[in-house]
Amino acid sequence: MNFQAIKSIYKYEMARMFRTAVQSIVAPVLSTSLYFVIFGAAIGSRITEIDGVSYGAFIVPGLIMLSIMTESISNSSFAIYFPRFTGTIFEVLSAPVSWVEVMIGYVGAAATKSVLIGSIIFITANFFVDIDLAYPLVALLFLVLTSIAFCLFGFILGIWADGWEKLTIVPILVIMPLTFLGGTFYSISMLPETWQTISLFNPVVYLISGMRWSFYENADVSVALSLGMTISFLLACLFVVRWIFTTGYRLRT
Amino acid sequence: MSSILSVRQLGKTYAGGVVALKDVDLEIERGEIFGLLGPNGAGKTTLINIVCGMVNPTYGTALVDGHDIVRDFRKTRSIIGLVPQELPVETFETVWKTASFSRGLFGKPPNPEHVEKVLRSLSLWDKRDARIIELSGGMKRRVLIAKALSHEPELLFLDEPTAGVDVELRQDMWNVVRELRESGVTVILTTHYIEEAEEMADRVGVINHGEIILVQDKNTLMRELGKKELTLHLSEPLPGVPPGLDGYRVVLSDDGSELTYHYDTKEEHTGITALLASLQAEGIRFNDLNTSQSSLEEIFVDLVKRPA
Numbered sequence: 001m002n003f004q005a006i007k008s009i010y011k012y013e014m015a016r017m018f019r020t021a022v023q024s025i026v027a028p029v030l031s032t033s034l035y036f037v038i039f040g041a042a043i044g045s046r047i048t049e050i051d052g053v054s055y056g057a058f059i060v061p062g063l064i065m066l067s068i069m070t071e072s073i074s075n076s077s078f079a080i081y082f083p084r085f086t087g088t089i090f091e092v093l094s095a096p097v098s099w100v101e102v103m104i105g106y107v108g109a110a111a112t113k114s115v116l117i118g119s120i121i122f123i124t125a126n127f128f129v130d131i132d133l134a135y136p137l138v139a140l141l142f143l144v145l146t147s148i149a150f151c152l153f154g155f156i157l158g159i160w161a162d163g164w165e166k167l168t169i170v171p172i173l174v175i176m177p178l179t180f181l182g183g184t185f186y187s188i189s190m191l192p193e194t195w196q197t198i199s200l201f202n203p204v205v206y207l208i209s210g211m212r213w214s215f216y217e218n219a220d221v222s223v224a225l226s227l228g229m230t231i232s233f234l235l236a237c238l239f240v241v242r243w244i245f246t247t248g249y250r251l252r253t
Numbered sequence: 254m255s256s257i258l259s260v261r262q263l264g265k266t267y268a269g270g271v272v273a274l275k276d277v278d279l280e281i282e283r284g285e286i287f288g289l290l291g292p293n294g295a296g297k298t299t300l301i302n303i304v305c306g307m308v309n310p311t312y313g314t315a316l317v318d319g320h321d322i323v324r325d326f327r328k329t330r331s332i333i334g335l336v337p338q339e340l341p342v343e344t345f346e347t348v349w350k351t352a353s354f355s356r357g358l359f360g361k362p363p364n365p366e367h368v369e370k371v372l373r374s375l376s377l378w379d380k381r382d383a384r385i386i387e388l389s390g391g392m393k394r395r396v397l398i399a400k401a402l403s404h405e406p407e408l409l410f411l412d413e414p415t416a417g418v419d420v421e422l423r424q425d426m427w428n429v430v431r432e433l434r435e436s437g438v439t440v441i442l443t444t445h446y447i448e449e450a451e452e453m454a455d456r457v458g459v460i461n462h463g464e465i466i467l468v469q470d471k472n473t474l475m476r477e478l479g480k481k482e483l484t485l486h487l488s489e490p491l492p493g494v495p496p497g498l499d500g501y502r503v504v505l506s507d508d509g510s511e512l513t514y515h516y517d518t519k520e521e522h523t524g525i526t527a528l529l530a531s532l533q534a535e536g537i538r539f540n541d542l543n544t545s546q547s548s549l550e551e552i553f554v555d556l557v558k559r560p561a
């Protein structure tokens with residue numbers, strides 16, 4: 001294992017992040033604040049409590065998940081697509097590193113950023129509503145696992161994409177609908193029965209539900225199932241990354 | 254002593270069906286400077302990229318310092334430095350940071366003194382805090398060289414290091430390469446500029462259509478293949494080539510003061526003795542003479558133009 005290489009990639013990526021701190025941290029905080037103003041304050045004031053939680057507080061776990069999923073994908077896909085696009089990836093490909101080091105470096109940095117963003121959003125939310133956090137460590141676990149899983153997914157996307165369009169279309173076409181229909185703004189139990197069943201095929205439902213459980217101890221599905229789904233998704237992405245690097249798919253000719 | 258690079262029966266066919274390399278065999282000695290010459294599309298970059306791990310070979314093997322480039326890639330790649338042909342547009346990072354990054358990526362612990370030494374040798378020290386995007390093309394190429402040298406490679410590939418580089422920088426680079434050789438680094442450079450190989454290389458390999466068609470010591474090559482020309486500075490100008498010299502391929506200069514004779518050093522009889530005897534018979538006197546060798550460039554064009 002080339003630890004120097006992991007450290008180098010990680011540091012390099014973190015430096016890049018702080019150089020673009022405005023767009024990478026301020027932007028998600030701003031957009032989350034807007035959700036609070038619109039859904040929490042304006043509309044939420046007319047919605048009664050859900051499962052004994054005020055609407056403004058109810059959407060917090062979902063909003064955190066929503067942000068870190070989209071941020072993880074876009075940051076991590078960009079991190080690996082950009083060097084491919086400019087050609088600087090040659091250095092990583094010719095370095096004495098295996099896919100494990102490359103992945104830990106890039107995904108680790110992107111996931112760190114996501115966890116930071118998630119924490120900042122949580123702090124921001126406290127300015128808008130009163131939040132009880134029942135199980136902080138479980139919340140942190142979901143935050144970290146989801147960040148890593150979606151950063152891995154973004155990493156795959158960044159390697160698969162052969163143009164900027166593909167890089168942006170997947171988050172919009174696939175991830176956006178899944179996250180919006182994943183129960184950020186409502187409880188699955190509020191849906192008609194057919195839609196409840198359909199929702200269970202949406203992996204994001206499990207992630208958001210798990211996060212909400214760690215806040216308010218109520219959830220759409222059991223927390224163990226949520227955790228299981230998160231870990232399964234993470235492992236699936238891990239296997240794809242491994243396959244990509246061992247076959248050289250889109251990286252080596 | 255074993256070779257630092259040993260390429261055995263290496264072949265590459267790209268997905269599109271382009272055969273870029275065919276049965277390439279090549280041995281590079283430790284500490285030498287090897288010039289790989291070939292026209293566009295000959296397969297130079299493909300060969301380098303396979304050894305560096307960016308392209309998978311279709312068949313064959315390559316050993317770096319006795320280690321297989323696929324099985325022992327960690328070992329081989331940590332030995333190799335690569336300066337690619339294309340200039341990848343590095344983004345907003347500074348010269349210092351990008352060089353330090355390369356060092357870490359190749360598994361070497363931080364060593365600011367070494368990075369400083371490399372930057373100074375490439376006249377980049379003043380630019381260490383400049384962002385790469387602000388540098389000129391020639392400077393960017395120096396940065397790429399600095400990145401490759403930052404991790405102290407034993408084997409350095411320079412893929413057309415002086416393409417698009419001004420004369421001064423080219424001289425600088427040649428000096429850097431010489432210093433590297435003195436410190437024991439093996440350098441393999443590809444180039445279209447024949448004078449570069451002529452100036453720098455200890456040995457020269459010529460590749461064409463994916464096949465190595467010749468590998469030879471540069472001086473031997475030039476001696477064996479070189480055509481020479483003998484110029485006689487006459488004591489008195491001649492109005493024309495005297496009839497007695499008709500049998501020789503001699504050319505008289507416009508002002509009639511110089512006679513030039515072309516001969517091939519490979520031929521058994523160069524004809525020089527006979528020519529000089531004929532000159533004496535004609536009573537032509539000369540007060541100086543010199544010979545000059547044709548450049549590697551002419552040799553190279555000669556080789557590549559030959560039918561396969």
Ligand SMILES: Nc1ncnc2c1ncn2[C@@H]1O[C@H](COP(=O)(O)OP(=O)(O)OP(=O)(O)O)[C@@H](O)[C@H]1O
Binds near residue numbers: 267272300
């Ligand atoms: N990624 C690729 N996919 C398909 N064909 C390729 C690829 N890279 C190179 N080739 C082809 O392989 C052949 C050898 O190319 P290569 O780049 O190795 O030549 P070269 O000797 O470096 O040429 P130049 O002097 O122009 O740099 C060419 O015919 C080229 O078109």
Ligand SMILES: [Mg+2]
Binds near residue numbers: 297298299338412
């Ligand atoms: Mg080339």
